[in-house]
Amino acid sequence: xxxxxxxNISIITQEKVTIIELVKKxxxxxxxxxxxxxxxxxxxxxxxxxxxxxxxxxISNRHRASNRSFVIVTSHIRIEDIPEELFIVPSMQxxxxxxxxxxxxxxxxx
Numbered sequence: 713x714x715x716x717x718x719x720n721i722s723i724i725t726q727e728k729v730t731i732i733e734l735v736k737k738x739x740x741x742x743x744x745x746x747x748x749x750x751x752x753x754x755x756x757x758x759x760x761x762x763x764x765x766x767x768x769x770x771i772s773n774r775h776r777a778s779n780r781s782f783v784i785v786t787s788h789i790r791i792e793d794i795p796e797e798l799f800i801v802p803s804m805q806x807x808x809x810x811x812x813x814x815x816x817x818x819x820x821x822x
Contacts, residue, residue, distance in 0.1 A: 713729060722751070724750065749782075752784045754788070757786065762793035783807040785803065785807050
């Protein structure tokens with residue numbers, strides 16, 4: 713797992729750990745990125761299932777409740793199989809776009 717900062721965005725890239733291990737580590741290290749918008753890049757994982765990404769629901773809901781964005785990047789899963797609470801996009805650019813739109817919505821109190 714790698715952490716990278718880009719302004720007020722923390723980019724977390726999964727490398728070799730399983731999704732369950734990644735979510736556990738994110739929960740433990742939450743204070744490290746709790747004030748940032750978050751992008752979780754799962755682009756290196758080729759075998760994702762809907763149950764894998766559902767593991768992120770709790771941490772995503774917690775993060776979004778504090779008015780921060782939480783976006784997962786992967787193109788290896790069918791979006792139709794994912795709960796509406798999760799934002800999943802196929803590219804990093806789309807993740808940045810989602811964060812930008814959500815920040816505008818928060819600024820306008822939507």
